[in-house]
Amino acid sequence: MKRFHVNVRVKNLHESLAFYTALFGAEPTVVKGDYAKWMLDDPRINFAISLHPENAGIEHLGIQAESEEELAEVYGRLKRAKGAIREEGKCTCCYAKSEKSWITDPQGVDWEAFYTFGESTVYGEGMNTRPAASQVTVL
Numbered sequence: 001m002k003r004f005h006v007n008v009r010v011k012n013l014h015e016s017l018a019f020y021t022a023l024f025g026a027e028p029t030v031v032k033g034d035y036a037k038w039m040l041d042d043p044r045i046n047f048a049i050s051l052h053p054e055n056a057g058i059e060h061l062g063i064q065a066e067s068e069e070e071l072a073e074v075y076g077r078l079k080r081a082k083g084a085i086r087e088e089g090k091c092t093c094c095y096a097k098s099e100k101s102w103i104t105d106p107q108g109v110d111w112e113a114f115y116t117f118g119e120s121t122v123y124g125e126g127m128n129t130r131p132a133a134s135q136v137t138v139l
Contacts, residue, residue, distance in 0.1 A: 002070055004045045005062035005112070007094075009052035016049050032095060035123065048094060060102075062112035071099065071115040078103045078113055092125040 010016040017036055021027055024047070030037040034051040046064050065071035078085050078101060086102040093100070100114035 003064040005064045007048045007050060007059035009056045009059045010049045011053045011056045013051045030095060035095060060110040060112055062114060065115045068115055074113040075101060092120045092122060095120050095123055
């Protein structure tokens with residue numbers, strides 16, 4: 001079963017951790033110095049926050065598949081949406097190993113379709129590289 005994904009850029013990670021933990025009534029499943037994620041079943045969502053004090057707001061939306069077969073199904077939907085698809089392929093992003101593709105909706109909101117198959121100790125590699133959490137100042 002697929003899971004809706006939302007990633008929000010936040011100004012203050014600690015403040016946002018407290019807010020979303022209270023809102024969801026659940027502790028995050030991943031907490032890093034610059035990132036946190038809740039994998040909720042009610043509602044079924046992968047909700048993530050990333051520290052970006054200079055540009056807070058919606059980072060992107062997405063659909064997380066639970067298998068390569070589901071990812072192929074979602075990828076077919078991207079094709080039917082008739083936008084420019086950016087195939088990222090296998091990558092490291094958000095402290096996870098994934099395979100993903102991107103599309104932008106008519107309003108300019110980025111959507112990702114992805115399947116996660118492992119964890120990572122770094123936020124990202126390649127085009128997803130950013131300073132390590134230990135180098136990020138949390139306000």
